[in-house]
Amino acid sequence: MHIFSKACEYSIKAVIFLATRTESDQRMRLREVSKAIGSPEAFTAKILQQLVRQRVLKSVKGPGGGFCLQEDARNIALYRIVLAIDGDSFFTDCAMGLKKCSETQPCPIHKKFRPIRDEIKEMLINTTILETAKSVQKGECVLKFFKHRE
Amino acid sequence: MHIFSKACEYSIKAVIFLATRTESDQRMRLREVSKAIGSPEAFTAKILQQLVRQRVLKSVKGPGGGFCLQEDARNIALYRIVLAIDGDSFFTDCAMGLKKCSETQPCPIHKKFRPIRDEIKEMLINTTILETAKSVQKGECVLKFFKHRE
DNA sequence: ATAAAATAGGATAAAAAGGTCCGAATATAT
DNA sequence: ATATATTCGGACCTTTTTATCCTATTTTAT
Ligand code: SF4
Ligand code: SF4
Numbered sequence: 001m002h003i004f005s006k007a008c009e010y011s012i013k014a015v016i017f018l019a020t021r022t023e024s025d026q027r028m029r030l031r032e033v034s035k036a037i038g039s040p041e042a043f044t045a046k047i048l049q050q051l052v053r054q055r056v057l058k059s060v061k062g063p064g065g066g067f068c069l070q071e072d073a074r075n076i077a078l079y080r081i082v083l084a085i086d087g088d089s090f091f092t093d094c095a096m097g098l099k100k101c102s103e104t105q106p107c108p109i110h111k112k113f114r115p116i117r118d119e120i121k122e123m124l125i126n127t128t129i130l131e132t133a134k135s136v137q138k139g140e141c142v143l144k145f146f147k148h149r150e
Numbered sequence: 151m152h153i154f155s156k157a158c159e160y161s162i163k164a165v166i167f168l169a170t171r172t173e174s175d176q177r178m179r180l181r182e183v184s185k186a187i188g189s190p191e192a193f194t195a196k197i198l199q200q201l202v203r204q205r206v207l208k209s210v211k212g213p214g215g216g217f218c219l220q221e222d223a224r225n226i227a228l229y230r231i232v233l234a235i236d237g238d239s240f241f242t243d244c245a246m247g248l249k250k251c252s253e254t255q256p257c258p259i260h261k262k263f264r265p266i267r268d269e270i271k272e273m274l275i276n277t278t279i280l281e282t283a284k285s286v287q288k289g290e291c292v293l294k295f296f297k298h299r300e
Numbered sequence: 301a302t303a304a305a306a307t308a309g310g311a312t313a314a315a316a317a318g319g320t321c322c323g324a325a326t327a328t329a330t
Numbered sequence: 331a332t333a334t335a336t337t338c339g340g341a342c343c344t345t346t347t348t349a350t351c352c353t354a355t356t357t358t359a360t
Contacts, residue, residue, distance in 0.1 A: 304358085307357095313350070314350090325339095
């Protein structure tokens with residue numbers, strides 16, 4: 001009962017983190033990313049690779065290499081990341097697990113649930129990486145819980 | 151990326167189904183329940199047992215036995231079933247997986263996500279079994295997709 | 301008492317999600 | 331050219347969720 005998969009949570013946080021650091025294409029290594037967002041390193045590697053394939057991130061191998069955002073990626077929506085990692089099943093499948101649904105045969109919570117689900121979708125569509133990254137930079141929110149706040 | 155676990159989906163549907171049939175404590179056998187909601191029989195057995203332990207359902211063994219709602223269970227909220235099966239983690243844990251959260255260290259989507267999450271909670275709290283059961287009885291919604299509508 | 305009909309519950313299996321390991325490939329700096 | 335630093339990708343492991351199977355237990359009907 002979690003709305004996003006772990007992979008998706010890490011993806012979002014990783015992309016936001018990279019957005020906070022990508023003045024002049026500054027590259028971040030895997031280790032730095034996973035430390036910044038508090039995620040397991042090897043697992044994070046897989047996810048960053050996926051994001052590279054999905055053309056959200058760029059990667060460079062070798063010394064001085066690492067990950068950074070693809071051009072323009074600061075302006076993409078969180079929704080794009082969610083789609084890339086978790087797909088759209090949350091927004092298309094039935095909340096009650098009906099194999100098929102139709103407006104004449106909806107599930108018992110359809111009427112009340114659908115508007116909320118659409119709200120979530122709109123929220124994800126309307127929230128950009130840039131916006132969240134700025135919020136992190138201002139210290140309004142965090143990508144990882146810190147015991148002692150500096 | 152599904153809001154409820156399968157176990158929880160089946161629970162909700164099973165309880166609603168029983169509510170549609172509990173005029174005068176009519177008992178339904180496992181097989182009838184799982185057929186009505188389109189769920190695997192043995193797995194459904196486990197879930198109904200859980201609901202019995204949680205005092206949502208009553209069960210009677212032997213010939214003529216089966217499952218029915220506990221007294222008053224028609225008036226409980228969907229939220230009660232969700233709590234009984236999935237717990238409250240969806241409503242208490244961070245959407246972005248932060249181990250701990252505070253209002254001074256929220257995750258990047260906190261501000262936009264929390265109100266929606268609360269809406270879902272309110273929706274579940276304000277929706278009774280009775281209400282959904284009536285809706286099913288009126289044919290406004292279904293617990294299982296039927297290819298040919300009678 | 302006995303047979304039959306049901307749920308209860310333990311053991312197990314299969315599938316999905318989450319996570320790790322390590323060698324191959326590649327780019328860089330010297 | 332070479333050593334080094336890094337990502338890439340396949341194989342593997344672990345945990346959780348979903349599902350099945352089988353036997354024990356309980357209740358009812360006769
Ligand atoms: S009824 Fe609503 S929630 Fe259920 S399948 Fe159709 S759209 Fe999805
Ligand atoms: S910030 Fe919001 S979503 Fe994140 S942990 Fe706190 S309450 Fe949960």
